Amino acid sequence: MPTSITISTPAKVNLSLSVGPPEPAETPDAGMHPIASWMAPIDLFDELTLEAADQTSLDVSWANGAPAPTPIGWLHSDDLTVRALAAIGDAAGKKLSAKITLAKRIPVGGGLGGGSSDAAACLRAANSLFELGLSPTQLADIGRTLGSDIPFFIDDNHDNPIPRPALVMRFGELIQRVELAPTELLLIVPSFGCHTADVYREYDQSPLTLDADRVIDMANRGEVVADELFNDLALPAQRSRPELGSLMGRIERLAGKPVHVSGSGSSLFIVENSADTLAREIQSRVPGVRCVVTKTLTGAEKR
Numbered sequence: 001m002p003t004s005i006t007i008s009t010p011a012k013v014n015l016s017l018s019v020g021p022p023e024p025a026e027t028p029d030a031g032m033h034p035i036a037s038w039m040a041p042i043d044l045f046d047e048l049t050l051e052a053a054d055q056t057s058l059d060v061s062w063a064n065g066a067p068a069p070t071p072i073g074w075l076h077s078d079d080l081t082v083r084a085l086a087a088i089g090d091a092a093g094k095k096l097s098a099k100i101t102l103a104k105r106i107p108v109g110g111g112l113g114g115g116s117s118d119a120a121a122c123l124r125a126a127n128s129l130f131e132l133g134l135s136p137t138q139l140a141d142i143g144r145t146l147g148s149d150i151p152f153f154i155d156d157n158h159d160n161p162i163p164r165p166a167l168v169m170r171f172g173e174l175i176q177r178v179e180l181a182p183t184e185l186l187l188i189v190p191s192f193g194c195h196t197a198d199v200y201r202e203y204d205q206s207p208l209t210l211d212a213d214r215v216i217d218m219a220n221r222g223e224v225v226a227d228e229l230f231n232d233l234a235l236p237a238q239r240s241r242p243e244l245g246s247l248m249g250r251i252e253r254l255a256g257k258p259v260h261v262s263g264s265g266s267s268l269f270i271v272e273n274s275a276d277t278l279a280r281e282i283q284s285r286v287p288g289v290r291c292v293v294t295k296t297l298t299g300a301e302k303r
Contacts, residue, residue: 002128002129003051005049005125006049007049007050007121007303008045008047009045009048009114009117010042010043010045010153010162011041011045011046011106011113012039012117012153013185013262013269013296014039014231014262015039015040015229016037016214017215017230017232017263018036018037018210018212018214018232019033019035019207019210020209021204021210029171033203034171035169035171035210036169036211036212037168037215038165038166038168038178039152039165039167040165040183040297041296041297041299042294042295043294043297043301044067044105044112045105046103046118047105048081048103048122050098050122050126051098051099051101052097052098052099053098055097056085056086056098057099058076058079058081058102059099059100059101060072060104061103061104062103063105066104066105067187067290068107068189068190068191070107070108079100080118080122081100081119081121081122083146084126085122087145087146088122088126088132088134088139088142091138091142092130092134094130100122102118107189107193107267109266110194110263110265110266111265111266112262112267116149117153120139120150120153120161121153123139123143124154136156140154147172148172148173151172151173152168160299160300160301160302161303162299164177164178164298165178165296165297166178166219167216167220176219178219178222179222180222180296181298183295184275184294184295185269185272185296186272186279186282186292186293187267188259188267188268188269188270188289188291189266189268189290189291190243190244190247190267190268191288192241192266193265194237194240194265194266195240196263199237199264200233200236200264202236202237202239203232203233203236205236226260226271229271231261231262233265234260236264237265238265244265244266247289251268251289254281254282254285254286255270255278257270257271257272258271279292279293
């Protein structure tokens, strides 16, 4: 049995995201928002190492070259990796203890799923390290109890920690894997994050009708067309953080192309085949942002 396991954990972007109004109070999913999202992993990675230990500990730091280091101020007990380790132990009927080392590159509060991806990697690593024998489907079920994005990062058809792109619906539990050729993106990371709860509170002031068919059509065609992409949380994110709207307008004028919000923000992306040139221009002319040239992943890549 290995004494430690290291897994690279990818970020994701929501290429398109439709959100419906919250479920009524009398329903089992009261207050939750159904979604339809076309999601893709990108080649921006955290790195998680799980090492058997007498008691659980967490060491989190920013890796060299991280695009947007911010203070790491959350309680260790609140970290999704610590909670994931406890949850998989409960599911297996065992008390598991490990040293968790997390080298972060994925911005916090950026709508890129870093915490969810880290939790999914912790479930995979613990399953292997402690020889629990749980299937990917069982791991996804455990992850779902911790966060709705976690099952996306656990692909039930292969063991690669890099998931395939997917159409994600309802409350994150319906996942249909789809084909998507690598697509170059310019990721733009502001110096501030967005709090998901605040963005949804803004959304609830003017909720929209879920338009799943629109997202399904895009995902099944498997081609990223920049002018077609949309995100129902983009305007709520801008109302939550007005500086985000100003920043998007400035970058759109500079780039001459649509600027999209990933998840609940604050990270932005542009579909761009010559991203290096545009990244240098934005970096030099727009203070307070960091640009990362990235691409969507197919799920076949190895790390």
